[in-house]
Amino acid sequence: xxxxxxxxxxxxxxxxxxxxxxxxxxxxxxxxxxxxxxxxxxxxxxxxxxxxxxxxxxxxxxxxxxxxxxxxxxxxxxxxxxxxxxxxxxxxxxxxxxxxxxxxxxxxxxxxxxxxxxxxxxxxxxxxxxxxxxxxxxxxxxxxxxxxxxxxxxxxxxxxxxxxxxxxxxxxxxxxxxxxxxxxxxxxxxxxxxxxxxxxxxxxxxxxxxxxxxxxxxxxxxxxxxxxxxxxxxxxxxxxxxxxxxxxxxxxxxxxxxxxxxxxxxxxxxxxxxxxxxxxxxxxxxxxxxxxxx
Numbered sequence: 001x002x003x004x005x006x007x008x009x010x011x012x013x014x015x016x017x018x019x020x021x022x023x024x025x026x027x028x029x030x031x032x033x034x035x036x037x038x039x040x041x042x043x044x045x046x047x048x049x050x051x052x053x054x055x056x057x058x059x060x061x062x063x064x065x066x067x068x069x070x071x072x073x074x075x076x077x078x079x080x081x082x083x084x085x086x087x088x089x090x091x092x093x094x095x096x097x098x099x100x101x102x103x104x105x106x107x108x109x110x111x112x113x114x115x116x117x118x119x120x121x122x123x124x125x126x127x128x129x130x131x132x133x134x135x136x137x138x139x140x141x142x143x144x145x146x147x148x149x150x151x152x153x154x155x156x157x158x159x160x161x162x163x164x165x166x167x168x169x170x171x172x173x174x175x176x177x178x179x180x181x182x183x184x185x186x187x188x189x190x191x192x193x194x195x196x197x198x199x200x201x202x203x204x205x206x207x208x209x210x211x212x213x214x215x216x217x218x219x220x221x222x223x224x225x226x227x228x229x230x231x232x233x234x235x236x237x238x239x240x241x242x243x244x245x246x247x248x249x250x251x252x253x254x255x256x257x258x259x260x261x262x263x264x265x266x267x268x269x270x271x272x273x274x275x276x277x278x279x280x281x282x283x284x285x286x287x288x289x290x291x292x293x294x
Contacts, residue, residue, distance in 0.1 A: 173200050188240070
């Protein structure tokens with residue numbers, strides 16, 4: 001069996017900006033939630049059997065205490081923000097496992113569940129359904145992979161190397177140097193994708209990179225323009241780089257998932273028909289029942 005781990009927050013945003021508005025009978029915006037449910041049911045109809053969905057119950061997390069510029073919920077459109085909790089309730093009513101995250105983020109939940117699932121010998125592949133580059137650090141060979149559902153692109157370990165120029169384990173270090181505008185930290189000035197890839201492909205981690213360019217491997221020095229200034233910037237701002245790496249490093253919460261069997265979808269739970277009526281799509285409940293009966 002394969003395990004599918006879905007970034008529910010990403011899916012909600014994707015549906016919100018990709019689908020026309022849709023209001024409930026009482027005037028609340030519901031289109032994105034309905035779109036996510038349709039997407040999840042399509043995944044199950046196509047053969048997914050064990051599915052977990054992680055959400056950001058609130059956008060802020062412990063990382064906001066570490067870096068003042070870290071992403072917040074400021075600027076999220078009210079019609080989108082109002083669907084966060086509705087999504088969690090609707091996905092649970094559909095019969096799927098949901099992890100609403102508060103202190104940690106949805107990405108941390110995905111990393112945690114992926115680690116547990118990968119240890120189960122009965123699992124064939126762990127498929128992390130999100131294009132978020134943070135999750136590339138969780139990829140392991142062809143066993144734990146990322147899936148961009150919008151583009152239908154699967155990224156295994158070779159794919160991480162091809163995309164970032166480093167191993168999955170070096171992704172937090174790579175992001176520390178390059179920055180991550182989506183999460184709100186800038187990286188180090190002067191460092192870019194290529195320079196970070198060249199250095200970390202050789203050294204693996206920031207800790208292993210010498211402070212002085214004279215200590216760098218000759219092949220690394222010669223492969224980069226401005227190697228001396230890059231080394232100097234890293235030496236001057238190593239503490240900042242390590243902070244950014246900490247922000248980019250996903251946390252594992254082992255108690256999040258006890259066993260993979262709990263992710264087995266067996267059909268909608270009680271109340272799903274009512275949810276579908278509120279979403280103005282009663283046929284969705286009928287379709288879910290039909291898929292469960294197959």
